[in-house]
Amino acid sequence: GESVGLHLPTLSVQEGDNSIINCAYSNSASDYFIWYKQESGKGPQFIIDIRSNMDKRQGQRVTVLLNKTVKHLSLQIAATQPGDSAVYFCAENMEGSNYQLIWGAGTKLIIKP
């Protein structure tokens, strides 16, 4: 079935550099996307979301970009810090799916000192 997937399972970034985590989705009916961060030993934590009528949304040090033409979602983290080390999940909601999110497999972000 259609699902959300990630291009890279592991991403290593130098501390202070920007990180870009990518996510591909295949369901054109998805109308909402969300990024979660999961640190070791903890449950996922909401980072930022975006609706399908937008192509960019910014938060504190994070930006989510949505390209509906190629069904691609990305999370950009500015000036990556050691505390950003975690697994990042993208999730999508299909219109009419009753708020049930479909989750990607996750990307592990490693920060190099």
Added chain:
Amino acid sequence: KAGVTQTPRYLIKTRGQQVTLSCSPISGHRSVSWYQQTPGQGLQFLFEYFSETQRNKGNFPGRFSGRQFSNSRSEMNVSTLELGDSALYLCASSWDRSYEQYFGPGTRLTVT
């Protein structure tokens, strides 16, 4: 405000046994969702409860069940455990129909 709590944090069971996991949502949250997380599989949605009623259900066998109490606390039960049930079980709460869910730390279940 206290976060979502889950008990126990770790559990070891043998095949064929059953297990009950507990989740206490954030005060005031009425929606509780359960997820199974296994390495490389991301989060798989199990079910969601709201006001003591199951409102959504994922594609899991009937061995997986849950319930919600009047104080919004929720339990999930897995009967006749299989080795493949070994996973981290996460509970998340939210006000109502919201994508912004607050997750607990999870219960790590190991089936031997």
